[in-house]
Amino acid sequence: MAVELGHFALVLALALSIVQATVPLVGARVKSYQLMRVGETVAIAGFLLILVSFTTLVHGYIVSDFSILNVWENSHSAKPMLFKITGTWGNHEGSMLLWVMILAFFAAMVAVFGRNLPPSLRANVIAVQGMVAVAFLLFILFTSNPFTRIIPAPIEGKDLNPLLQDIGLAIHPPLLYLGYVGFSISFSFAVAALIEGRIDAAWARWVRPWTLLAWAFLTGGIAMGSYWAYYELGWGGFWFWDPVENASFLPWLAGTALLHSAIVMEKRSALKIWTVLLAILTFSLSLMGTFLVRSGVLTSVHAFATDPARGVFILIILLLFIGGSLALFGLRASSLTSGGLFHPISREGALVLNNLILSTCTATVLIGTLYPLLIEALTGEKISVGAPFFNLTFIPLVVPLLLAVPFGPLLAWKRGDLLGAAQRLQFAFGAVLVVMIGTYFFSDKTSTAAALGLGLGFWLIFGALTDIAFKAGVGKNSLSVVFSRLKGLPLSVFGTAFAHAGIGLTVIGLVSVTTLQIERIVLMKPNDVVEAGGYTLKFSGVTPFKGPNFTEDQARFDLTGPDGRRLGEIAAAKRLYPARGMPTTEAGIRTFGLSQLYVSIGEATPNGLVVHAWWKPRVTLIWIGALVMMFGGGLSLCDRRLRVGAPTRRKTAVEAEA
Incomplete structure (x- = not known):
């Protein structure tokens, strides 16, 4: 019964989306405030209906209802609960339902938080969102229905693609x-x-x-x-x-x-x-x-x-x-x-x-x-x-x-001073030169690309810091005045600086791992050793392991640091999911600060096991930089100027109709 409820909610959402795509548009055309307001209510109701539909599908995955074709094709009763839930969008039909739910969510957000918009613009925005929703709801219902039944219901599912578990x-x-x-x-x-x-x-x-x-x-x-x-x-x-x-x-x-x-x-x-x-x-x-x-x-x-x-x-x-x-x-x-x-x-x-x-x-x-x-x-x-x-x-x-x-x-609006901006960046440029020289002489004298690339990354970071320092008056005002000016800066200024610095961090990670990484491919037997980045891996052997819905052969390595101290074990594996009959490779990764030691194994041969080991310096900065960029975007969104939107004259319903 729950499945039919989810399907029916999706059909109702399509009907409401048709109303959302037409009525506000007509209302904006004929200047009817009442018709324009219809779109807001319908957008919120449509989102709630699609949310009900999506929740119903998630419930089908949680209880392993294999009478649903989508669940049967992409789930298994032995699968861990987290992967049962995430399997909802690990397939075409479920992911499209998530796609449309997010589309409806944004339309509802405009309806709720777009009160400061002119009524006609808000109505037209909601109507266009409704048009997109109509198209994709038709696509789901006619070609990608996630609620198709199987009669009789199979006893067990086919499992999800192991790469997605x-x-x-x-x-x-x-x-x-x-x-x-x-x-x-x-x-x-x-x-x-x-x-x-x-x-x-x-x-x-x-x-x-x-x-x-x-x-x-x-x-x-x-x-x-x-x-x-x-x-x-x-x-x-x-x-x-x-x-x-x-x-x-x-x-x-x-x-x-x-x-x-x-x-x-x-x-x-x-x-x-x-x-x-x-x-x-x-x-x-x-x-x-x-x-x-x-x-x-x-x-x-x-x-x-x-x-x-x-x-x-x-x-x-x-x-x-x-x-x-x-x-x-x-x-x-x-x-x-x-x-x-x-x-x-x-x-x-x-x-x-x-x-x-x-x-x-x-x-x-x-x-x-x-x-x-x-x-x-x-x-x-x-x-x-x-x-x-x-x-x-x-x-x-x-x-x-x-x-x-x-x-x-650092440039002014309308007409800027390039020389002045360059002068304000002279300290950043000096710091970048120090980084480049240090990289070349103390890291890798053979890699000019590493020095130039790392210099570029730090140029972005120091440039972002220079912008903040200049706006706060560092070097021109007392420390108390600088702190006061920092507190008075709009959050969007800090958001921009974090976003640009995040790009710099990502650049540093990309350059470091592509120019300075160490790679080893060896054929190993028990007690053989391989060295990467100063760390030593000693092959202990292969042991079998059984998971909830998979079996695997784990290759275990004793890890020794550059100082000879034992740092524990790293395990890499070849995994098999019997329901799908599909193998996967599970890498062994150990993080040291911003760098990682990465171990992957190939197929076993009569002469030993193929082992692939990498030392990846500062590789984590690739993704840390992205998180910093996201944080910068979040800071900018918290800026009051963006939250309140453009100031508009308040209008009553009667004024809007007129």
């Missing part, structure tokens, strides 16, 4: 979807503004918090996915330039450009056309990522579905929303004013440079991702575009951008 699945998809789907609000704001034909600085202030929220979640989602691939797949890497990885990275790049463009629009009423276009393109890239993962055009550990019919349905959704929004943009763009003027050397100019480079980076990654698919569709020939292409095209674009980042906050 991990704590990372509990965190990575929800965070990623909050980012992916969160950009739908920016899209809805852009389309709503185009419908009204009015875009101004107030619009930019309203759209910024939603964009920032989605960007922060997407940053965390990408970082968690990278860490999951790093420790779960046993390959020792953190980014493969996999097309599905790129599909999440593309909206992050475009969303970062959108954040900076919206700042210029809010402060100077400039870049209006470009900001609206970016809002459309960012969510369009999110939709494209959804298509790549679920259409069957890609084969990847990240891909959910291989049914071409589903791909065709999503492709139609893409054409409707991307094509429709761009057509509306084309009709309205000529009527939009260009906004304020500014000198190339100014904060606006720095943000424009940021946008140009980020947009070029987005185009580069997009071409590298789609080109193989296009060639295969046209010629049937399969080609691969991998890390060499992206490293040769993406990195040379990003480095100049990162070099310019510390200058931006």
Whole structure:
């Protein structure tokens, strides 16, 4: 009975979404305040219904109700409870239900927290969100119903993909979807503004918090996915330039450009056309990522579905929303004013440079991702575009951008002083030189790339600190005045500094692990030793182990530190899940400060066991930097100027109708 309740709630949510997509739109058109308010109530009710539906599916997984086809295909009674719950979104149907629930959640958030928006704009935003919800609810109900029954019910399930039976699945998809789907609000704001034909600085202030929220979640989602691939797949890497990885990275790049463009629009009423276009393109890239993962055009550990019919349905959704929004943009763009003027050397100019480079980076990654698919569709020939292409095209674009980042906050609006900004950064530059010289002479004299790369990372960190110090008047005022000024700075200033410093930390981690890591591949028998990064691993042997729904052979290694002191054991394993008959590789990882010793095993041979050991210096900074970026985004969201939105004149219902 609970299953039918979940299915019925989903059908009711579709009916309410149709109302949400039409009635507020009509109300805004005829200036009816009552009709516009309908959208708010319906958006909240629709979210609650989808929440009921999703909770019902989670309950089916918890109780192992194998009469539900989705549960039978992706669960097992012996699976640990955490993985039963996370298995709800570890498959195509369940993940799409989570996708739509988050979409409805953001619409409800606008209805609840968007009271300061003009009624017509709020109504149009909620209506556009309703249109997207209608499309994806139809997709779920007609091609991806998670509540399909099996009669008679099987006794046991087929189990979840073993790669997804991990704590990372509990965190990575929800965070990623909050980012992916969160950009739908920016899209809805852009389309709503185009419908009204009015875009101004107030619009930019309203759209910024939603964009920032989605960007922060997407940053965390990408970082968690990278860490999951790093420790779960046993390959020792953190980014493969996999097309599905790129599909999440593309909206992050475009969303970062959108954040900076919206700042210029809010402060100077400039870049209006470009900001609206970016809002459309960012969510369009999110939709494209959804298509790549679920259409069957890609084969990847990240891909959910291989049914071409589903791909065709999503492709139609893409054409409707991307094509429709761009057509509306084309009709309205000529009527939009260009906004304020500014000198190339100014904060606006720095943000424009940021946008140009980020947009070029987005185009580069997009071409590298789609080109193989296009060639295969046209010629049937399969080609691969991998890390060499992206490293040769993406990195040379990003480095100049990162070099310019510390200058931006130190330049004045409208007309800046580049020489003055450079003088304020002289201490940061000096500190970076010390880091580079120290890295070259005391870390690795053969790696100039390591010295330059680490210098770039510290340049971002010291640049962020310089911005805070300059705004607080360090060196010009007494300590008490400095603290007073620090307390008076807007939280968004600290948020920006943390975000830029977080990028610097990630750069340091990336450069350290790619230029300074030590790799060993050896064939080992019991009592053999291998050394990596000053640490010694002594192979003790292989012991069997039985888990709740798997068996594994654990290779155990005695770990000795550089000083000869025993530090315990590291265990790496080959695991087998009998229900699926699928093996996995479980890496052994030991963290020392910011660095890690990483051990993975291959197949056993008559001559011994293949052991792969890495020493990865400062590798954890890759993901710590992402957390710092998220923290910076959270700080900026707490800024009162973003929380209250643009000041608007209060209107009564009668005034709004008039």
